[in-house]
Amino acid sequence: MSTTRIRKEVDEALLAFVDRRRPALRAISEDLAPLLSALDALLGGGKRLRPAFCYWGWRAAGGEDGPGIVAAAASLELLQASALIHDDVMDSSDTRRGQPSAHRRFEALHRAQGWPGDAGAFGGGAAILLGDLCLAWSGEMFETSGLDGASRSRGRAVYDLMRTEVMCGQYLDMLEGARRQANVATALRVVEYKSAKYTIERPLHLGAALAGARPDVASALTGYGLPLGIAFQLRDDVLGVFGDPAETGKPAGDDLREGKRTVLVALALERASAAQAAALERRLGDPALDRPGVDELRAVIEETGGLAACEAMIERYLREAEKALETAPITEGAREALAELAVAATTRST
Template sequence: MSFSHLSPLSFVRPAVDAELEAFVERRRALVLGIGAELRPVLDALDAMITGGKRLRPAFCYWGWRGAGGGEERGIHQAAASLELLQACALIHDDVIDNSDTRRGAPAAHRRLTELHATSGWDGDSASFGQGAAVLLGDLCLAWCEDMYQSSALPAAALSAGREPFNLMRTEVMAGQYLDLLNQAKGSETVEDALRVMRHKTAKYTIERPMHLGAALAGRGPELAPVYTAYALPLGIAFQLRDDILGVFGAPEETGKPTGDDLREGKRTVLVAETLRLTSRTDAAEFRRLLGDPKLGTDAVDWMRSVITTSGALDACEERIVGYVAEANRALEHEALFANARPALADLILAATERKH
């Protein structure tokens, strides 16, 4: 079967979207049967899962195809279940970071804060919004499990996929905590930032979804090392691009205000390289400004200039080039089914040459 007329993301997305919509619609009646008051919570979920790149389902699907899997009934639902895990992670991440927006729209906790404020209910609106968003994230985590287990794949395949599926959920939570810890400790090392990248992004976004696809196709142990060699460098390159966009990306493309990562004080490789490479005076001022939620345009522009003139931006771009080359080399492995190689190569470009 040829996939040349579609990008690997475009090829997967319609089926993933359909599975998500059908699953959430089935659960909607159950939730609304508990109470009509839950409708705004479901509306917040709809807003969250409507957007997104569908990277995790795509890597799962192409991991399946690279292992020799076909168009068996159930693979798209199993892959789509990862979008509910992603929704959980993003909803909780926005609460942790106190973010205002997600994909150009109000973050779930902001949406639910507004519900409380406009309804004239008792108590603090922000606390209500945060608490409701945490519960919504927990619901997505539970539904992720339900969606995976209820897919039409054989029980033996779902059992084989259980290990990477479970590891993925554990590692993303651990990576999120390490990220939170780095910010609390004011970590400034590239090594600490890379450790977060490996667990919060590389393993979660690419490696484990691909391991899951291979396991569902019955070739998990054989292909796991091959997929790891591809996924970990690509996942780090993906996050490096994300960190660059978080500082330099255009708001109309990223869906977030310019320099939002600087206001949130994210301890990225880009920040670590800046503090390592810039002058002592500029480093001290950069540290003072990093994490100030009230950073104005002038301060953000100054910090961006320091990142550029110090050579940190170039250093991160060079890292991306190196990691991309590493991922491409992994695709030469003879164990991969040839028809999946072009799609996996295209996914390298989609993950690293993007504007949002």
């Protein structure tokens, strides 16, 4: 199955699952309609990388095509929706995928209705609840995927570990932002648990476990998936500072306003002069940072060599993943698909 076909089938499975649950929510109250609208908007975008890696983990271990694996893989998009909604609340992000973030949608609803009280608090609370609903639905979609009980039992431990790791990674990310002392090593720890494992390694392991993979297959998928996951997030870090808003769907330099202590920033600080470090520390995390301020910080990151060093790290981790894939004991179809996904994950502009 092609990557385009996988995405189409994942989209269809997601839509069908949410559609089956609309009547139950509307039966509770029509006031829940804005929750569904916000979810529809969020699920309408996305690269569907996690379902794709889950599917190819399944195929790598000899699994055959079928609606069950597509539904199980698609459930990861509901988990991702939960993570994104909560992440946007914690970061006070205004946009997601080129649209207002969920908490901003609910905040606008509060204001439009002229309700008393704090619109921001309502928006944040409503978004947290929507994220919780997505988390619950991710497990429900997995359990009702149509895969047999033995397969789901093999996959459940991986699914649980994946959810635990991403929560821990998110906390570590917040912690580094609060400490403001991140170095390359601590920033990479956040990358590993918040993104690399969650985006690529664990979805591969989930698909492989569902198919009953041998231990050597899971180990080989780690050799490919973990370094690729790191390279993927490093590319995301670069886009968060230098990306085109028309392509990324987020304002220019949003990561700088949010004060994210990324590997890119850590590399720049590691190489910065006293004046350059002072400029970074002074402006990083300023929510009022304007376009000239973004340009100033971009220039500092480039001039220190931080950007070049980050690009070199992306290339190094990508080559490590590609080398591991060459000798992995997996099906040839999966090897070819995963090679293509590696390039797509690290050369993207969104």
